[in-house]
Amino acid sequence: MTTITPTNPGWRIQLAIHRAVRRDVSRLATALAEGQEAPAAAVRAYWGVTAAQLHHHHEFEDTVVWPLMGERLGARVETLLARNGHEHQAMAAAMEEFDAVLSTMTADTGAASAALGQMEVAIETHLAHEEADVLPLIPEAFTMDDIAFFQTEDAKTNAANVFLPWMLDDAPEVDVAFFSVAMPEPVREQLESIWMPQWLQTVDAVRQVASRTSIA
Numbered sequence: 001m002t003t004i005t006p007t008n009p010g011w012r013i014q015l016a017i018h019r020a021v022r023r024d025v026s027r028l029a030t031a032l033a034e035g036q037e038a039p040a041a042a043v044r045a046y047w048g049v050t051a052a053q054l055h056h057h058h059e060f061e062d063t064v065v066w067p068l069m070g071e072r073l074g075a076r077v078e079t080l081l082a083r084n085g086h087e088h089q090a091m092a093a094a095m096e097e098f099d100a101v102l103s104t105m106t107a108d109t110g111a112a113s114a115a116l117g118q119m120e121v122a123i124e125t126h127l128a129h130e131e132a133d134v135l136p137l138i139p140e141a142f143t144m145d146d147i148a149f150f151q152t153e154d155a156k157t158n159a160a161n162v163f164l165p166w167m168l169d170d171a172p173e174v175d176v177a178f179f180s181v182a183m184p185e186p187v188r189e190q191l192e193s194i195w196m197p198q199w200l201q202t203v204d205a206v207r208q209v210a211s212r213t214s215i216a
Helices: 009-031 040-103 110-141 144-157 160-168 173-181 185-205
Strands: none
Touching (some): 040 185
């Protein structure tokens, strides 16, 4: 797993999303642990946000980001990007299985916990591969104009009031500062006063008390 946050914006955004995914898997695992009385509706609501963000992220990568990398870098990334695509499919299948089990979960969390464990393996396998082999190619493949284009296009189908608090919840201060600098003041104000508090209510509902990085 990558431990150093690079300065390239495209790389940093990817790692911030990966961090948020890992955070959510960890919170869900705690909520579904043996002996816990996980509130099913709250867990499903929390998972719904995570699943939507993951599906959106992978669709955008598969249709916009990685095809452009393939055009720019050619045959040298063909195998890597093919592997990425297969791993996205494996993750999607594991997510569907977890979603199906979670949809019928009541007081017994055993089946949901097992499905989550299988999904976590698929997720971590993919994230580790991508961080080791694909993300380091971002500075070579994409210009700053490309990164700005990706952000603009992504925002058209991923609402800021959902994406920003999800990504920045429990983020390291350096990442909060990095993303906050470029925010228009009205967006920053809404994030601090409305969007983040609303998201943290969803977090609290699954009784996951995590350290939260202030955006103040």
